[in-house]
Each structure stands twice: as C-alpha cells, then as structure tokens.
C-alpha cells in the first residue's frame with residue numbers, strides 16, 4: 001500500500017518506519033526542514049532504541065522516503081495518517097488542534113481517488129468529524145473516509161509496542177475504510193494482535209480513557225506512598241501485594257515523583273476539559289491532575305527536608321532528567337519542577353542524563369551538565385535519582401559517597417535497597433519506604 005505519514009516526530013517516524021517494515025511504501029512528511037534534511041542524510045532526530053537500524057533498513061530497501069512536500073505523495077496514497085502534535089493549548093488546557101486541522105487543509109486539495117485519512121494523533125472526541133468537514137469543504141469533489149486510529153506506543157519501547165501491540169483500535173463511520181485499515185495492519189493480524197473496530201468517537205475516547213486510567217493508577221500508588229511514609233509501611237510491598245491480584249495487575253504501580261512526559265499531563269487535562277464541556281465532569285481525573293501537579297514540587301521539598309531543611313548554597317546532584325528512561329524526551333519531565341524547586345531554595349544543581357542533556361540544556365539554563373554520574377556527585381550535599389536509567393542501577397555507591405561532600409541519597413525511583421546505600425555510608429531516602437512523613 002502507498003501510505004503517507006504527516007508529522008515525523010516520535011509517533012510519525014516510528015509508525016512510518018514500522019509500516020514500511022511491514023512491506024508498505026511509506027513517505028514520512030514533516031514541515032521541519034532540518035528534521036527532514038537529517039533523515040535524508042541518514043540521521044535520526046530523536047533517540048529511540050532500534051529506530052536508526054529500522055529506518056536505515058527500510059530506506060535501503062526503497063520502502064521509506066522523507067519529504068517536506070506532501071502534495072504528490074498524498075495524490076498517490078491510499079492512506080494518509082495525521083501524526084502531528086496535539087499539545088495543551090496555552091491558557092486553558094484544551095488540546096491544541098491547529099496542527100491537525102492545518103494538516104487536513106493541506107491534504108485536501110491533493111486527494112485523488114478514494115483515500116482514507118487517519119488521525120493517529122491523540123485528539124478529543126469529535127475531531128474526526130471536524131477533519132471530515134474541513135476535507136469536504138476544501139475539496140468537495142474528493143472521495144475519502146476519515147478514520148481514527150490512536151497510537152498506544154511508549155517512547156523507549158516504541159518499535160516493539162508498534163509491532164506487537166496489546167490491541168489496535170480503529171474508529172470508522174464509513175465501511176469503505178474497513179478493508180483499507182485491515183490491509184494496513186494485515187501483518188499484525190498474523191501476529192494475532194486484536195483489532196477493535198468501533199465508531200470514530202468511541203475510538204477517540206478510548207485513547208484518552210486509557211491514558212487517564214494509567215495516570216490515575218500511578219497517582220493512586222503515589223498517594224499510597226505518602227501514606228506509607230507517614231505510617232511506616234513499604235509501598236513496594238503494598239504494590240506487590242495488590243498487584244498480584246489479577247484484577248489489579250502489577251504494572252503502573254511504581255511509586256515515584258509523579259507522571260510527566262509528552263502524553264499523560266496534556267491528555268488528562270484535555271479529557272477533563274472535554275468532560276466539563278460535555279456536562280459530564282470526570283472528578284477522578286480532575287483530582288488525578290491536581291494531585292500529580294502538586295507532587296512534583298513536593299519532591300523538591302522532600303529533597304530539601306532530606307538535606308536538613310535547607311539547600312541554600314549547597315550543590316545537589318541530579319541523575320536522570322528525561323521523563324522516563326530510554327528516551328531523550330524532556331516534555332513535562334518531573335526533573336524540571338524538581339530542579340526549579342531546588343534552585344528556588346538556593347541550591348546549585350549538577351546533572352547527568354544519558355540521552356536527554358541536549359534537549360534539557362535549553363530548559364534548564366542554570367544547571368551544570370556533566371558527562372558522567374560520578375562527575376555530577378563531586379562535592380554534592382545530596383544525590384537525587386530522578387529517572388531510573390539502567391546506567392544508574394548499579395552505581396558504585398562507595399565511590400559516590402567518597403566524592404560527595406554530604407551523605408544524602410534521595411532515590412525517587414526506589415532502585416536501591418536502603419541497606420545497600422546505608423552500607424556505603426549514605427543516608428537513604430526512597431519513596432514510600434517509611435521515612436520522612
């Protein structure tokens with residue numbers, strides 16, 4: 001099949017490369033000329049494990065190409081995916097749909113023959129109706145159907161998630177789109193990934209409901225961690241104790257500094273707005289958003305408390321900046337609020353992250369960036385683990401302690417055993433492990 005992917009970011013590039021790997025002929029489009037120039041030159045503009053090889057292989061096989069011009073590729077395509085960003089709109093938290101609608105306007109004049117336009121971007125209920133209207137009004141002659149096909153991949157494991165998804169959700173209002181979408185995902189039928197065909201609005205809502213539920217689950221265990229600290233219980237064991245119940249499940253029960261990233265914060269907020277506007281408010285999701293917002297700065301206060309009540313004039317080492325491991329994505333990362341809180345308290349911050357430092361530099365102008373975790377902790381009063389990169393899981397804690405001026409280790413991901421840290425001469429503060437009420 002000939003497929004066009006509009007938007008070549010984390011989702012568009014991974015989806016485009018995977019669809020090419022399935023054997024389709026894919027053109028990935030982006031407005032960002034430097035991104036396309038880099039892709040044409042064999043460079044990958046983001047960090048995602050396995051992506052470089054996947055792209056190189058499919059480019060070499062002639063199945064994957066890149067362009068800033070969507071006209072001719074759209075004219076030739078049977079399927080056009082829209083995978084542009086849908087960030088939170090400044091001021092009110094609604095999803096900003098200007099990129100999606102902009103893409104629809106650009107596509108419309110080029111449609112030639114029956115084409116399925118698929119929104120892969122995460123979009124609020126009713127967006128497909130509006131895309132349909134824009135296409136119809138801009139090009140009344142065009143033969144097309146608009147489908148919704150939300151993406152559930154996780155950064156850091158995106159290729160595996162795309163190729164072996166728990167499920168594929170496709171929302172359609174026009175039966176002509178069904179065989180086309182079945183053909184797009186035929187290789188996954190062979191893998192027996194369930195494909196759920198629904199109405200378009202239902203499909204749009206499934207994506208938000210899934211993200212909101214996961215955000216709620218994380219927030220639940222985070223609040224439980226605070227209670228554990230207050231009453232001297234261990235949240236890791238509480239999580240295991242409840243997670244072994246199949247009705248609950250053990251995933252997304254890791255207490256930490258609060259969820260961040262490019263999806264959960266904006267998607268929970270957008271869902272709250274949709275629900276408010278529809279007269280069916282989602283109180284649980286509203287509370288999740290509020291609890292998570294306050295948590296990130298509270299983590300800053302937790303570090304200050306671990307340092308004896310003040311960080312003024314002290315150096316704090318921060319290990320891990322990205323919102324999770326195996327990505328370079330800094331969007332809404334908890335490290336940003338935590339570092340801000342530490343700087344507000346008068347600390348200087350030295351940081352190391354395996355992949356996130358080039359994007360972090362622009363967002364954290366006062367932070368000293370170093371090239372290893374050991375350099376970060378030199379003369380630090382406290383070391384704080386914010387992101388659980390593998391590179392931080394087996395640090396030489398004695399060496400860390402020797403290099404530090406102080407002896408505080410705040411492990412916001414609970415990756416160390418308190419006894420191991422204490423044996424190295426460190427004062428250990430985890431999350432939900434009985435200390436610091």
Ligand code: NAD
Pocket residue numbers: 006007008009010011012029030031032035083084085086099102103106120121122123151152153154155262263
């Ligand atoms: P991104 O910012 O990495 O990529 C979006 C790209 O679209 C950018 O490169 C931008 O230049 C390009 N673009 C914008 N308008 C364009 C246009 N008219 N023509 C061509 N290119 C255009 O965003 P992302 O993280 O890939 O997210 C895309 C969508 O997928 C969002 O709706 C997001 O919520 C959703 N999503 C993201 C993830 C994730 O893990 N990142 C997972 C699931 C769903």
